[in-house]
Amino acid sequence: MASTVPLTQGNEALAALVPYRCSYCQSPIAPGERWVREKVFDSLTAGDAHYRRYHADLYGDDVLSCWEKHQVEKEDAAERVA
Ligand SMILES: [Zn+2]
Numbered sequence: 001m002a003s004t005v006p007l008t009q010g011n012e013a014l015a016a017l018v019p020y021r022c023s024y025c026q027s028p029i030a031p032g033e034r035w036v037r038e039k040v041f042d043s044l045t046a047g048d049a050h051y052r053r054y055h056a057d058l059y060g061d062d063v064l065s066c067w068e069k070h071q072v073e074k075e076d077a078a079e080r081v082a
Contacts, residue, residue: 023052024066033057036067 020029029035034056041049054067064072 020053022055022066024054024070027055029053029055038070 020035021027022029022035023038036054036056038052038054039049040052041047054065054070056065056067058065
């Protein structure tokens with residue numbers, strides 16, 4: 001089960017050094033934009049965790065953020081497996 005940590009303020013300095021990309025739309029996440037971090041355990045690297053990041057803001061006419069779309073995709077995948 002992936003854990004999620006909504007991130008708000010306080011990481012601007014780090015974000016300036018590391019241009020995070022949204023794992024859903026592959027666009028850079030600009031400083032000041034809200035995003036969500038998903039912790040991913042990679043079974044290929046003996047349980048080392050890494051993080052994916054997703055936009056948490058809505059754009060234009062979107063009704064779901066990248067993060068919410070990602071959640072929907074995961075639910076769809078789980079239903080196909082079941
Ligand atoms: Zn995105």
